[in-house]
Amino acid sequence: MIHPLIIRHVNNYPQRHVTTSSLFRLNRPNRLDLASLPKSTKKMESQSRSTSHNQTVDDDSRLITTATTRRIQRLTLHLNPNPPPPEEEQQQLLQRLSCGSRAKLEVDKAALSIYMKGKYSQIQDRIFEFFNSRPDLQTPVGIPKDEHRELCWKQLLGLVREAGVRPFLCVADDPGKYFAIVEAAGSVDMSLGVKLGVQYSLWGGSVLNLGTKKHKDKYYDGIDNLDYPGCFAMTELHHGSNVQGLQTVATFDPLTDEFIIDTPNDGAIKWWIGNAAVHGKFATVFAKLMLPTLDEKGVTDMGVHAFIVPIRDMKTHQTLPGIEIHDCGHKVGLNGVDNGALRFRSVRIPRDNLLNRFGDVSRDGKYTSSLPTINKRFAATLGELVGGRVGLAYSSVGVLKIAVTIATRYSLLRQQFGPPKQPEVSILDYQSQQHKLMPMLASTYAFYFATKHLVEQYSEMKKTHDEQLVADVHALSAGLKSYVTSYTAKSLSVCREACGGHGYAAVNRFGSLRNDHDIFQTFEGDNTVLLQQVAADLLKRYKEKFQGGTFAVTWNYLRESMNTYLSQPNPVTVRWEGEDHLRDPKFQLDAFRYRTSRLLQSVAVRLRKHSKTLGGFGAWNRCLNHLLTLAESHIETVILAKFIEGVQNCPDPSSRAALKLVCDLYALNRIWNDIGTYRNVDYVAPNKAKAIHKLTEYLSFQVRNIAGELVDAFDLPDHVTRAPIAMKSEAYSQYTHYVGF
Numbered sequence: 177m178i179h180p181l182i183i184r185h186v187n188n189y190p191q192r193h194v195t196t197s198s199l200f201r202l203n204r205p206n207r208l209d210l211a212s213l214p215k216s217t218k219k220m221e222s223q224s225r226s227t228s229h230n231q232t233v234d235d236d237s238r239l240i241t242t243a244t245t246r247r248i249q250r251l252t253l254h255l256n257p258n259p260p261p262p263e264e265e266q267q268q269l270l271q272r273l274s275c276g277s278r279a280k281l282e283v284d285k286a287a288l289s290i291y292m293k294g295k296y297s298q299i300q301d302r303i304f305e306f307f308n309s310r311p312d313l314q315t316p317v318g319i320p321k322d323e324h325r326e327l328c329w330k331q332l333l334g335l336v337r338e339a340g341v342r343p344f345l346c347v348a349d350d351p352g353k354y355f356a357i358v359e360a361a362g363s364v365d366m367s368l369g370v371k372l373g374v375q376y377s378l379w380g381g382s383v384l385n386l387g388t389k390k391h392k393d394k395y396y397d398g399i400d401n402l403d404y405p406g407c408f409a410m411t412e413l414h415h416g417s418n419v420q421g422l423q424t425v426a427t428f429d430p431l432t433d434e435f436i437i438d439t440p441n442d443g444a445i446k447w448w449i450g451n452a453a454v455h456g457k458f459a460t461v462f463a464k465l466m467l468p469t470l471d472e473k474g475v476t477d478m479g480v481h482a483f484i485v486p487i488r489d490m491k492t493h494q495t496l497p498g499i500e501i502h503d504c505g506h507k508v509g510l511n512g513v514d515n516g517a518l519r520f521r522s523v524r525i526p527r528d529n530l531l532n533r534f535g536d537v538s539r540d541g542k543y544t545s546s547l548p549t550i551n552k553r554f555a556a557t558l559g560e561l562v563g564g565r566v567g568l569a570y571s572s573v574g575v576l577k578i579a580v581t582i583a584t585r586y587s588l589l590r591q592q593f594g595p596p597k598q599p600e601v602s603i604l605d606y607q608s609q610q611h612k613l614m615p616m617l618a619s620t621y622a623f624y625f626a627t628k629h630l631v632e633q634y635s636e637m638k639k640t641h642d643e644q645l646v647a648d649v650h651a652l653s654a655g656l657k658s659y660v661t662s663y664t665a666k667s668l669s670v671c672r673e674a675c676g677g678h679g680y681a682a683v684n685r686f687g688s689l690r691n692d693h694d695i696f697q698t699f700e701g702d703n704t705v706l707l708q709q710v711a712a713d714l715l716k717r718y719k720e721k722f723q724g725g726t727f728a729v730t731w732n733y734l735r736e737s738m739n740t741y742l743s744q745p746n747p748v749t750v751r752w753e754g755e756d757h758l759r760d761p762k763f764q765l766d767a768f769r770y771r772t773s774r775l776l777q778s779v780a781v782r783l784r785k786h787s788k789t790l791g792g793f794g795a796w797n798r799c800l801n802h803l804l805t806l807a808e809s810h811i812e813t814v815i816l817a818k819f820i821e822g823v824q825n826c827p828d829p830s831s832r833a834a835l836k837l838v839c840d841l842y843a844l845n846r847i848w849n850d851i852g853t854y855r856n857v858d859y860v861a862p863n864k865a866k867a868i869h870k871l872t873e874y875l876s877f878q879v880r881n882i883a884g885e886l887v888d889a890f891d892l893p894d895h896v897t898r899a900p901i902a903m904k905s906e907a908y909s910q911y912t913h914y915v916g917f
């Protein structure tokens with residue numbers, strides 16, 4: 177039993193940010209002797225005791241912890257020298273030590289889960305159940321490349337032909353459902369998610385979005401039922417990001433009414449093409465359309481267009497004449513996907529194989545298009561392909577959910593060290609572990625709401641084709657794809673490390689998740705390149721605004737915050753440090769928006785200045801890091817705004833309270849990460865910066881208290897997370913069983 181004196185003493189203590197981790201750290205061997213700290217720290221301790229209750233944050237929680245801990249240790253030993261307190265009471269003590277009078281939030285897991293799973297949970301559950309019922313379709317750890325490719329193809333066939341899931345129907349009719357299918361398939365095996373994406377978003381999507389009725393009539397069913405496995409052949413050996421630099425040519429031959437596809441040099445070999453090495457029968461090949469002319473050049477380059485090229489015989493599966501295919505080989509990850517390289521030597525295809533939605537060639541070789549310039553046609557063509565980016569952003573959140581679930585469950589289970597003669601504590605009680613994982617858990621929630629918004633916007637755009645929405649979705653998908661995939665990629669390493677040695681066992685997933693996901697940062701647009709598109713879009717709108725235009729819906733906030741930015745920060749509010757203020761969504765959003773406005777305005781000035789001497793390209797490069805920071809800042813702002821909306825719209829009060837806590841952690845952690853910027857411009861005074869830091873640590877602790885419920889709300893079954901160390905029960909025995917005990 178803990179003596180009531182201790183409890184009273186703790187309750188009377190004016191601070192509430194004494195953390196369990198700092199408490200325990202004191203008791204571990206070889207730690208600093210805290211009694212020997214210099215006198216000045218003791219002075220701070222006594223000062224901190226006089227801090228009033230309505231001041232939010234401790235002056236120095238570690239020192240308070242020191243004093244409190246010593247007192248408790250003395251009292252505990254005096255009153256009861258040996259027996260450790262029963263676990264529940266110990267927990268209560270820790271609770272009080274850690275957050276004063278605040279109780280742990282009660283979370284209604286079921287209600288939160290319903291809210292977080294959204295309207296496509298049924299199809300996802302169906303996919304999980306199908307693979308759970310088919311052990312022969314589950315990917316074993318360490319499967320060799322060629323077997324993995326065959327298994328991945330069987331998984332896809334099983335999903336479509338046996339489980340009756342029809343992704344292609346959803347690509348056009350219900351994109352939200354389609355992205356949910358891709359996420360769930362990717363949770364089973366990321367290679368499967370990507371293979372599915374190649375077939376339906378890339379190959380299928382190119383036919384649907386760039387073709388016309390004749391193409392849909394001819395190819396739709398075969399794509400849907402997998403009789404026509406296909407590729408999306410855009411990238412070449414010498415050109416990936418710079419699509420306008422592609423060199424493959426498609427020359428129209430009016431005599432035979434055909435296009436002749438040619439790879440003019442080795443640099444133009446199509447490279448990295450998914451489905452090409454083994455399974456593909458067709459490829460959508462991106463090539464410069466060349467029309468014969470009567471001038472001395474003999475041909476005119478009409479810009480990059482897409483053509484359907486059969487690459488293997490439908491019956492024998494032999495590579496067709498004029499086509500050479502090689503395997504791109506073993507990759508860092510995603511080895512279930514067969515990426516290949518293709519060379520074309522005078523391959524003839526009918527004129528009808530031009531995907532002619534944005535430009536057509538008549539029988540007599542005349543070019544027609546509703547769009548006036550090559551650039552406009554190019555933009556329209558690429559604009560139709562943003563679905564792939566939306567899918568990657570969405571699936572990346574799915575990967576983050578799995579990783580954070582494994583790391584959090586294991587961190588709750590795992591115990592290392594503890595106070596003398598008391599049980600060891602869970603590693604998630606350490607402040608450092610909370611710091612690694614709780615903002616990540618908060619970010620996972622934040623990204624869920626942001627990508628859900630993106631999917632809704634995308635679906636709306638597909639319905640209405642509203643021009644403004646098209647531009648909005650283009651920038652939003654580029655920004656979210658970059659931001660989320662970069663964050664997930666980094667987090668996978670953090671999760672591995674947070675699980676110590678057992679995080680390194682392949683069976684516990686981090687290795688494959690990390691390797692498979694890593695390329696999400698590059699394909700469907702390199703992240704650094706995509707962020708520049710976001711920055712360019714912001715600048716374009718900024719310029720338009722000063723010419724009397726308006727910001728699009730997503731960008732509306734800039735109008736207001738630009739005005740705030742152009743005035744000086746309010747000298748009173750920069751010092752406000754009360755918890756109510758720091759947890760006010762208005763303060764948080766204002767801070768994010770202020771930062772974006774500032775970055776936007778300052779980079780516009782710099783670009784103008786440098787372009788006079790360096791030209792447009794040089795000036796852009798001179799300001800490139802600034803531009804990338806601007807794009808990230810904008811995307812963080814959009815994410816926060818969507819998270820705040822997600823909290824406000826949550827119908828269940830207990831879930832809403834939990835989400836509010838998580839949202840506050842997301843916001844304050846991001847502000848703290850960039851505190852130098854805020855301090856530099858005096859948006860935040862030193863006392864406020866300190867308060868933000870302390871409150872962030874405190875919120876991490878509070879989130880830790882409901883971390884189990886928060887990851888449970890993702891509702892990922894054990895057969896999806898699969899890591900033995902993260903099983904909902906008997907994790908250790910499942911792990912020992914796995915290695916053969």
Ligand SMILES: Cc1cc2nc3c(=O)[nH]c(=O)nc-3n(C[C@H](O)[C@H](O)[C@H](O)COP(=O)(O)OP(=O)(O)OC[C@H]3O[C@@H](n4cnc5c(N)ncnc54)[C@H](O)[C@@H]3O)c2cc1C
Nearest residue numbers: 408409410411415416417448449450698699700701702704
């Ligand atoms: C596993 C895998 C599967 C793929 N599947 C397909 C597929 O099915 N079909 C297909 O067509 N393609 C596919 N790709 C190709 C992929 O889309 C490209 O790799 C991607 O577009 C990036 O192009 P890149 O490799 O040429 O990189 P690069 O553009 O050469 O980029 C290399 C580096 O240069 C930097 N960089 C480039 N330009 C700029 C700039 N303007 N400013 C600043 N930095 C810059 C980038 O940030 C990056 O760090 C696949 C690739 C892989 C690895």
